[in-house]
Every structure is written in C-alpha cells, then in structure tokens.
Amino acid sequence: MSGISLNLTINPSGNDKSGNVKSNRNEKHERFLKKKQYLMRKGLLKDKQNKRKNRRRSKKQNHTQINGEEQSKAGAIFPKFNTTVPHTSTSFVSTQTFCQKSSTSVSSTACTSQGKPTKKMVPPTSGPLKYVAMDCEMVGTGPKGSIGELGRCSIVSYNGDVIYDKFVQPTKPVTDYRTRWSGIRRQDLRYATPFHQAQKEIIKIITGKVVVGHAIHNDYKALRYFHPACQTRDTTKIPLLNQKAGFPEHEPASLKRLTKALFNKDIQTGRRGHSSVEDAKATMELYKVVEVEWERKLASEAIS
Known part of the structure; x- marks a missing residue:
C-alpha cells in the first residue's frame, strides 16, 4: 500500500471546466470582433446603425409632448400648387383663395385639406x-x-x-x-x-x-x-x-x-x-x- 500515490488537482472555483468555458468565451468574442470588422469594411454596419437612428428620429418627430405625456399627432396634408408671377420686378406671393372640390365626374385638383376650404400661400416660380x-x-x-x-x-x-x-x-x-x-x-x-x-x-x-x-x-x-x-x-x-x-x-x-x-x-x-x-x-x-x-x-x- 505504501507504493500507491495520488495526484489531485484542486480547483478553487469548484468548476473543473472553467478553463474550457473561458476559452470558448474568448473564441466567441474573437469571432464577434472579426464579424464586426468585416461588416464595417463592407459598409453594412453603418447602414444598420443609420436605419436604427432614422427610426428613432421618426418616432420622436411623430410624437409631441402634451401635459407630460407623449401622444401621436397627425399632420394635415396640403397639396402643392405652383403658380408664377411672370415678368414682374416686384417680389410678392401669389394667393390661394377658397376652393371647393368639384362634384362632377371629372374633378380638378382641389385647393383643400381633407375637404375643408383653406387659404394657402404659394411661393412664385420663375417664368x-x-x-x-x-x-x-x-x-x-x-x-x-x-x-x-x-x-x-x-x-x-x-x-x-x-x-x-x-x-x-x-x-x-x-x-x-x-x-x-x-x-x-x-x-x-x-x-x-x-x-x-x-x-x-x-x-x-x-x-x-x-x-x-x-x-x-x-x-x-x-x-x-x-x-x-x-x-x-x-x-x-x-x-x-x-x-x-x-x-x-x-x-x-x-x-x-x-x-x-x-x-x-x-x-x-x-x-x-x-x-x-x-x-x-x-x-x-x-x-x-x-x-x-x-x-x-x-x-x-x-x-x-
């Protein structure tokens, strides 16, 4: 019995697989860094980041702060009308008077917002x-x-x-x-x-x-x-x-x-x-x- 010797390795952490876990984590981290560098070289990572930023900005723009609470606010849509003031030395703005949508079979582009008469100023164009x-x-x-x-x-x-x-x-x-x-x-x-x-x-x-x-x-x-x-x-x-x-x-x-x-x-x-x-x-x-x-x-x- 005196010829028997025991080789014991004591792991203070209590996990005999800690070395393998650490090595796996390092390998994953290295793979992540390589993938990140590859995406940056291709320009794909910037596109993704820009898309996220644009989405965040659009969300902020579509909400207004009312009494400390965020509520969405729909914006009124106005059709564009380009009119001109030709051959005039005086700079002034052409007018949009009250217009109502035609009820005929062939209707014109209405100068209204959601069917309601509006007054809208239209900047002049050249010529x-x-x-x-x-x-x-x-x-x-x-x-x-x-x-x-x-x-x-x-x-x-x-x-x-x-x-x-x-x-x-x-x-x-x-x-x-x-x-x-x-x-x-x-x-x-x-x-x-x-x-x-x-x-x-x-x-x-x-x-x-x-x-x-x-x-x-x-x-x-x-x-x-x-x-x-x-x-x-x-x-x-x-x-x-x-x-x-x-x-x-x-x-x-x-x-x-x-x-x-x-x-x-x-x-x-x-x-x-x-x-x-x-x-x-x-x-x-x-x-x-x-x-x-x-x-x-x-x-x-x-x-x-």
Whole structure:
C-alpha cells in the first residue's frame, strides 16, 4: 500500500471546466470582433446603425409632448400648387383663395385639406410657363339647339403662342352650329376630335396652371369640368380692368369692348363668327394690363 500515490488537482472555483468555458468565451468574442470588422469594411454596419437612428428620429418627430405625456399627432396634408408671377420686378406671393372640390365626374385638383376650404400661400416660380389663356366656342344640340356643347377649344401661352386648337365633336347631334357667334360650320366638325378625348387633352394641359379667361365659367361648363378658383383669373371679375377701360367697376364688360377701349383693336368682326384663338390671345393681353396690381391685391387679401 505504501507504493500507491495520488495526484489531485484542486480547483478553487469548484468548476473543473472553467478553463474550457473561458476559452470558448474568448473564441466567441474573437469571432464577434472579426464579424464586426468585416461588416464595417463592407459598409453594412453603418447602414444598420443609420436605419436604427432614422427610426428613432421618426418616432420622436411623430410624437409631441402634451401635459407630460407623449401622444401621436397627425399632420394635415396640403397639396402643392405652383403658380408664377411672370415678368414682374416686384417680389410678392401669389394667393390661394377658397376652393371647393368639384362634384362632377371629372374633378380638378382641389385647393383643400381633407375637404375643408383653406387659404394657402404659394411661393412664385420663375417664368410664365404656368399661365395659359383659354377660350371655347359652343354649338347647339337638342331641341332648336337649346343645349350648348363644346365645338372648339383654343389655349394659348402667356406669350400668345397657340398650345391647343381643335374642333370638338359633341356627344349629341348638332342642331344649331351657331356660326354667327361660334364661327363653326358643318364641315369643321366632320373629322373633329370626339368630346371625351378632347376633354382629357385639355384638362391635361391646364391642370396645375393658372387659367385666364373671359367669363370662363361658361368654358368650364362646356368642358364639364371645374378648375380651382385659386388658379383661375376671370377678366370679367377684375374691377381694375374696367377702371382702366373707363367702365363701371362692377359691371361685366364684353371682351370686344375691353379690347377696343384698352388697345384700340377690333375683334369679333364680320359675319364669319368669333375666333377662339383670337379671343384667347386678347384675354391674355387684357390680364397683363392689370397683372401686377391684381396679383398683389389677391396676395394681400389672402394674408389678411
């Protein structure tokens, strides 16, 4: 029995596997560091961190502190309307007046927030590209031509260049061409553009633009469309124009009389009827006479 010897290793921690545990932890840590370095070289780690930061920021922005408690607050969404103030040396802001959404089948972009009328100031953009003048000629359908329908539409730019000029085939048979006023004859509508096609083309052109016209509500009615009031300039409703022409301020004057008084120019003469191109150009020139003063007045009304 004296030849037997015992080799005992005493582990003070009481765990004979502590060496293996420590080595495993070190290996895991090294693998973690290598993976982290690899992700940083690839740029993936920064992307993940940025995404987390952006998520945290968005959460903070979507909450406001009310009475010491965080509550989410929905922001009202306003559609953008870009209008211009062309060729003016005076810097001022164009206006958005009260607008209501159309209930017709083809509606315009509404100047409203969630169906409620709003006043919104729109910063001017450079150039006259957002201004057009439009004039329409109507023909008669139904009994004795009593129903007016679109027969021709012309749109010109701020500088008077023709953007659109087409004869339009009404949805119903024409019973009165009203040639004395419209200038439209039977042969003009033989190969005319169908109404619904013309309607889409016209609306595409004027959407988002300031439309100038003379008694333009009649043109919108013929188009079966209503443009936002804040993007409409009706030369029959500008008292300054009548004042410059020497007419009573609140009495609508005809396009022919205004053009003669201000430019000494005769339009709508003869028996061949009106020209919608000529009328659209005359309307734009009338608007330019009072453009600066009128836009400033609209802007001041919106601010007040």
